[in-house]
């Protein structure tokens with residue numbers, strides 16, 4: 641990946657941008673919509689997490705070093721079928737390693753650096769070239785695909801998002817302290833929304849979907865209904 645890569649024009653295809661804070665259900669909702677409509681899917685957070693993982697492993701913290709990692713890492717994101725997606729760094733599958741809480745925190749820190757963000761932009765814009773596409777992240781609707789056909793800001797209360805994340809961690813057999821989790825999520829939200837470059841925000845024209853009182857199935861349906869309406873129009 642290099643910083644200066646050309647942007648692939650959107651053309652006639654449909655691009656759906658889903659942004660929002662951690663734990664709002666973006667991943668599950670996007671996977672379900674991708675399966676329903678045959679869209680390509682990219683979890684853009686995986687790119688920032690991959691940089692965070694390499695930074696954690698190598699101990700590198702300098703901006704130029706991190707930007708270089710972002711520009712040269714052999715990152716790949718692949719659909720495995722049946723709604724499963726996997727992230728790779730070269731030959732190594734890092735899907736699970738990327739989910740670790742400390743890697744999420746490291747991702748949020750490296751994501752504040754404009755040099756890192758610039759280095760990751762080309763990959764996000766080229767991904768799924770020519771196909772109908774759904775992407776989730778923090779700045780997809782504001783920076784990556786500002787001309788997306790549909791922009792959604794998926795959110796939920798901090799407590800509800802922490803409760804969902806706690807369940808996910810417990811299912812993986814990890815010990816959870818809910819109070820600590822809430823504090824760490826609040827810290828990450830504040831960093832992601834408060835940074836100077838491409839802060840997490842609902843894009844102009846985005847539909848805000850608050851999933852606090854919704855089941856996962858209801859959240860998926862809310863987004864699927866919007867995409868279905870879009871497809872009927874086009």
Ligand code: DC
Pocket residue numbers: 662684685686688689744747748751752776777778779780828832
């Ligand atoms: O969506 P996630 O939790 O996997 O993202 C991890 C971090 O990466 C998040 O805290 C902020 C950063 N990120 C970003 O800055 N921009 C994106 N489009 C996606 C993620």
